[in-house]
Amino acid sequence: MARRLAGFLVLLLVVSICEAAFLFQPISDSHRSAALELFTPDHGSFKSLEETYEALRTFQILGIEKKPDLTATACRSISETVGSSSSTAKDLFYALKANSIAECKIDKKASKGIISRLNASVSGASSLLDFYYSVGGLVLIKDQSSEADVHLADAEGVFRSVKAFSQSDGRWRYSSNNPESSAFAAGIALETLAGIVSLASSEIDQSLISTLKNDIIKLFDSIEKYDDGALYFDDKLVDGHEYQGPLSTTSSVLRGLTAFAAVTAENLNLPGDKMLGLAKFFLGICVPGDAKDFFNQIDSLACLESNRVSIPLILSFPSTVLSLTRKDSLKVGVSTVLGSEVPSLTVKLVGAFSSGSKDASLVESQELNFDKASGLYILNGLPKSIDVGSYTFVFEVVLHEPEHEEVYFMGSQTKVPISVTGLIKVENSEIAVLDSDLGSIESQKKLDLAGKNAISLSANHLQKLRLSFQLTTPHGRSFKPHQAFLKLRHESKVEHIFVVGNSGKQFEIVLNFLGLVEKFFYLSGKYDMELTIGDAAMENSLLVAIGHIELDLPEAPEKAPRPPPQPVDPYSRYGPKAEITHIFRAPEKRPPQELSLAFLGLTILPLLGFLIGLLRLGVNLKNFPTKPVPATFAVLFHVGIGAVLLLYVFFWVKLDLFQTLKLLGFLGVFLVFVGHRILSHLAAASAKLKSA
Amino acid sequence: MGRTLSTKEDAGALFHSLRSAYAATPVNLKIIDLYVGFAIFTALIQVVYMAMVGSFPFNSFLSGVLSCVGTAVLAVCLRIQVNKENKEFKDLPPERAFADFVLCNLVLHLVIMNFLG
Numbered sequence: 001m002a003r004r005l006a007g008f009l010v011l012l013l014v015v016s017i018c019e020a021a022f023l024f025q026p027i028s029d030s031h032r033s034a035a036l037e038l039f040t041p042d043h044g045s046f047k048s049l050e051e052t053y054e055a056l057r058t059f060q061i062l063g064i065e066k067k068p069d070l071t072a073t074a075c076r077s078i079s080e081t082v083g084s085s086s087s088t089a090k091d092l093f094y095a096l097k098a099n100s101i102a103e104c105k106i107d108k109k110a111s112k113g114i115i116s117r118l119n120a121s122v123s124g125a126s127s128l129l130d131f132y133y134s135v136g137g138l139v140l141i142k143d144q145s146s147e148a149d150v151h152l153a154d155a156e157g158v159f160r161s162v163k164a165f166s167q168s169d170g171r172w173r174y175s176s177n178n179p180e181s182s183a184f185a186a187g188i189a190l191e192t193l194a195g196i197v198s199l200a201s202s203e204i205d206q207s208l209i210s211t212l213k214n215d216i217i218k219l220f221d222s223i224e225k226y227d228d229g230a231l232y233f234d235d236k237l238v239d240g241h242e243y244q245g246p247l248s249t250t251s252s253v254l255r256g257l258t259a260f261a262a263v264t265a266e267n268l269n270l271p272g273d274k275m276l277g278l279a280k281f282f283l284g285i286c287v288p289g290d291a292k293d294f295f296n297q298i299d300s301l302a303c304l305e306s307n308r309v310s311i312p313l314i315l316s317f318p319s320t321v322l323s324l325t326r327k328d329s330l331k332v333g334v335s336t337v338l339g340s341e342v343p344s345l346t347v348k349l350v351g352a353f354s355s356g357s358k359d360a361s362l363v364e365s366q367e368l369n370f371d372k373a374s375g376l377y378i379l380n381g382l383p384k385s386i387d388v389g390s391y392t393f394v395f396e397v398v399l400h401e402p403e404h405e406e407v408y409f410m411g412s413q414t415k416v417p418i419s420v421t422g423l424i425k426v427e428n429s430e431i432a433v434l435d436s437d438l439g440s441i442e443s444q445k446k447l448d449l450a451g452k453n454a455i456s457l458s459a460n461h462l463q464k465l466r467l468s469f470q471l472t473t474p475h476g477r478s479f480k481p482h483q484a485f486l487k488l489r490h491e492s493k494v495e496h497i498f499v500v501g502n503s504g505k506q507f508e509i510v511l512n513f514l515g516l517v518e519k520f521f522y523l524s525g526k527y528d529m530e531l532t533i534g535d536a537a538m539e540n541s542l543l544v545a546i547g548h549i550e551l552d553l554p555e556a557p558e559k560a561p562r563p564p565p566q567p568v569d570p571y572s573r574y575g576p577k578a579e580i581t582h583i584f585r586a587p588e589k590r591p592p593q594e595l596s597l598a599f600l601g602l603t604i605l606p607l608l609g610f611l612i613g614l615l616r617l618g619v620n621l622k623n624f625p626t627k628p629v630p631a632t633f634a635v636l637f638h639v640g641i642g643a644v645l646l647l648y649v650f651f652w653v654k655l656d657l658f659q660t661l662k663l664l665g666f667l668g669v670f671l672v673f674v675g676h677r678i679l680s681h682l683a684a685a686s687a688k689l690k691s692a
Numbered sequence: 693m694g695r696t697l698s699t700k701e702d703a704g705a706l707f708h709s710l711r712s713a714y715a716a717t718p719v720n721l722k723i724i725d726l727y728v729g730f731a732i733f734t735a736l737i738q739v740v741y742m743a744m745v746g747s748f749p750f751n752s753f754l755s756g757v758l759s760c761v762g763t764a765v766l767a768v769c770l771r772i773q774v775n776k777e778n779k780e781f782k783d784l785p786p787e788r789a790f791a792d793f794v795l796c797n798l799v800l801h802l803v804i805m806n807f808l809g
Contacts, residue, residue: 591745605737606733609733610729613726651805679791683786686786
């Protein structure tokens with residue numbers, strides 16, 4: 001876990017270093033440590049022989065020591081695959097590939113078996129991949145076993161059958177059924193054809209090889225380009241399964257190309273800048289994060305390192321930022337893509353141009369000195385014409401031996417952006433308050449912009465403020481920095497920023513307060529002054545507080561714009577807000593309790609009056625039925641009415657309407673029944689009385 | 693007759709005749725009249741109270757007053773129906789009118805109680 005983290009940090013560091021476009025670093029130790037991180041086997045062995053081969057090959061190219069336990073497990077799986085009769089051509093192919101690095105012994109019987117199986121596979125092959133694995137396997141076993149007699153019976157026939165998959169645009173199909181073609185398949189086909197040529201017992205017809213050369217040229221017509229000069233191959237994304245991605249495709253084509261170039265004596269007529277472009281593509285990836293991508297990159301760079309077409313050479317720069325103060329010298333390294341040595345050559349600085357200007361070169365063409373100790377070419381001392389700023393340096397590499405020009409390719413001219421930094425002298429800085437009309441100086445103070453300042457000035461709106469200073473480069477030229485600002489900040493945190501203009505070396509700004517009154521929002525008071533001078537090429541950029549000025553501005557008229565609200569402390573935005581007190585409606589004034597009780601008593605009075613009146617009228621209960629049945633009904637009738645009234649009282653006090661209605665339903669039915677009985681009885685009684 | 697009666701004497705005479713006529717009404721009608729008087733009186737007291745303290749729980753005031761007024765109205769209806777001299781309701785037995793009176797009163801008071809709040 002800690003190792004993984006360390007490896008990840010290494011990758012991160014390398015990726016951050018590798019961001020410079022136009023600058024390609026050859027393979028270095030960062031790659032080696034990344035390789036060790038990426039190619040870690042699970043429990044000692046990799047998932048497949050293909051991965052084992054990729055790991056072994058990467059370690060071999062990078063010069064990492066072979067781990068004995070890794071080799072042992074590799075050998076075990078190789079012998080297992082080789083001995084098993086159910087291994088396919090693909091398994092045998094990768095087993096033999098891994099074995100070419102692991103160098104385990106395969107016994108004679110096993111190798112004989114392999115050869116016969118692969119031969120059968122070749123004759124029975126129908127798709128490009130079948131041919132690839134079987135022919136590739138045969139090539140490998142030829143090198144590894146003691147059997148001298150490994151060759152293809154009908155090499156030309158096999159050649160033609162593989163060639164049949166080719167297309168007119170230089171791409172190859174995978175099989176006769178599948179119409180889709182790709183550059184990746186082209187690379188595989190070229191490797192296979194190279195293998196066929198090397199295994200052929202007799203010479204293959206030269207016309208076939210010439211047509212193949214034309215196919216390669218056509219394939220290179222479809223090469224794609226990045227802005228920094230990198231060249232690569234990419235297939236159209238048709239089917240997700242088959243799509244390999246530019247890295248895999250380009251490395252497959254490169255492998256095929258270099259394999260084919262190795263077996264033919266003919267010149268492929270491929271311009272060297274194509275190989276340089278491919279080298280830029282692979283180096284531009286820096287350190288890939290995936291094991292397969294890493295293998296593709298390293299394997300392709302190994303192909304570029306030693307191939308028969310042309311070997312690209314790279315210029316590398318330990319640092320592209322030079323400091324005049326430290327008296328840095330420009331150092332250049334020349335190497336192959338894997339960082340190996342190159343034959344003797346000269347590196348010339350052909351020109352230096354200021355960025356963004358098309359003027360003539362600032363330096364003359366000169367050679368760099370070779371330093372044996374570091375292996376770098378050094379330009380001792382930058383010429384006086386190179387001052388602080390950013391430039392484009394143009395280099396040219398010339399090989400000493402003319403025959404090396406056939407083998408190596410350097411590119412015509414390499415343009416590199418170089419930054420030169422230095423200390424800028426800030427001199428003659430002073431600040432003054434001037435009277436507007438006459439231009440006479442009211443107060444003037446000298447500033448020390450390198451140190452502390454606590455100038456205190458005062459001015460009113462009729463005066464002007466003038467700040468001036470001089471900037472000079474180390475070589476005495478005028479310098480215009482990216483940033484030259486004067487900031488005035490009011491006590492209420494309202495800020496105003498002004499750009500300091502220049503003419504040559506002299507920088508000056510004049511603030512005429514009469515015209516600035518409205519811009520300052522009519523705010524009088526103390527303004528802090530701050531000066532900023534900054535540039536990427538300036539080693540002593542400064543942000544210095546000059547002091548403060550008391551400004552007396554007139555009163556703001558009514559329609560004057562208010563100053564914008566200043567940003568509040570960001571944390572207060574998330575702090576607690578002001579508490580909201582909900583204002584409830586004031587409760588109604590209630591009458592005093594005694595008054596209410598008095599009137600309650602008064603309301604009872606009429607009832608009493610009613611009862612007394614009833615008594616005075618001589619009310620009696622003579623008509624109350626005496627017989628028991630009617631009497632019960634009469635009683636129940638009155639009880640029922642009383643019950644309903646009691647229910648109403650409960651309704652007011654406690655119950656809700658639904659409960660009341662429910663109970664009322666029961667009581668009502670009862671009351672109606674009882675009432676009907678008694679009243680009909682009474683009616684019958686009075687009718688009898690009337691008739692009687 | 694040359695004797696001119698003054699207004700005051702007229703009013704007094706009118707009042708006396710009304711009183712004697714009223715004395716002739718049956719007792720049950722007098723009970724009903726007393727009941728109506730009681731209901732109206734209660735309503736008046738409630739209005740006076742409202743006039744004094746303001747109508748804040750207006751629904752309560754309304755239900756109180758309307759209860760009194762409603763029951764008075766129902767009692768008046770009962771009196772009309774029960775009065776033997778009323779030819780219109782000759783065939784209606786008084787018990788039936790009383791049953792209606794009771795039922796209507798109960799419904800009125802249910803509504804009043806709901807509105808009382």
